[in-house]
Amino acid sequence: MEESKELTEALGAIDDIVDRLGKLIISIAHSNDDFICTECLHTVHELYVIMRKYAREEDADRIYEEFKEITGRYIDD
Numbered sequence: 862m863e864e865s866k867e868l869t870e871a872l873g874a875i876d877d878i879v880d881r882l883g884k885l886i887i888s889i890a891h892s893n894d895d896f897i898c899t900e901c902l903h904t905v906h907e908l909y910v911i912m913r914k915y916a917r918e919e920d921a922d923r924i925y926e927e928f929k930e931i932t933g934r935y936i937d938d
Contacts, residue, residue, distance in 0.1 A: 875915050878915065879912055879915050879916040879920065882908050882909075882911060882912040882916075883912060883916070883920065883923075883924045885908055886905050886908050886909060886912070886924055886928060886936075887924065887927055887928065887931070889901050889904065889905050890905070890927070890928045890931040890932050891931060893932060894931050894932055897932050897934055902934065902936075902938065905928065905936055906936055906937060909921075909924070909925070909928075909936045909937075912924065
């Protein structure tokens with residue numbers, strides 16, 4: 862039982878981290894909706910690589926598409 866509780870807590874922590882990464886990516890997108898700076902794009906790309914590794918595929922895809930809608934750029938440009 863103790864292992865199950867620890868696993869549940871660890872998975873919850875990962876979900877929280879993934880959620881925070883997604884919010885940071887979208888926040889950067891909104892801050893750069895007219896013109897996205899090169900360093901911002903690099904930062905978003907690095908955050909997205911981490912997010913993609915741990916996020917559910919549909920969540921990562923949603924952030925990718927939302928970033929594109931806001932900025933007109935792809936995260937991996």
